[in-house]
Amino acid sequence: MKYKVHRLYVKGNNMQDKLEEFLNSLSGEVISIIPNVRPSFQIMGASAKIDYLLIIEKWDEEEIDF
Numbered sequence: 001m002k003y004k005v006h007r008l009y010v011k012g013n014n015m016q017d018k019l020e021e022f023l024n025s026l027s028g029e030v031i032s033i034i035p036n037v038r039p040s041f042q043i044m045g046a047s048a049k050i051d052y053l054l055i056i057e058k059w060d061e062e063e064i065d066f
Contacts, residue, residue, distance in 0.1 A: 004028070006055040019053065028057040 010018050023030060034054040040047045 002059045002061060003031070004057045004059065006057065007052050008055060009052045010050060012050070015050065015053075022055070026055075026057055028059040031056040031058050 006022070008018060008022050019033075032055075034056070035050045036052050036054065037048050037050055040049045
């Protein structure tokens, strides 16, 4: 079994569409999706932003063609 980690850059307004399109293009099995969350401080308070998603994909060794 082999794993591949993909990085998908997203913004709040396009995250769902980009993730759906990317997941539908994969041929392996998705193991996990990990957001890179960073704090964002503004005048009115603090929030969090997601810059990119790490997507872990599992491949069977017979199917690998990186």
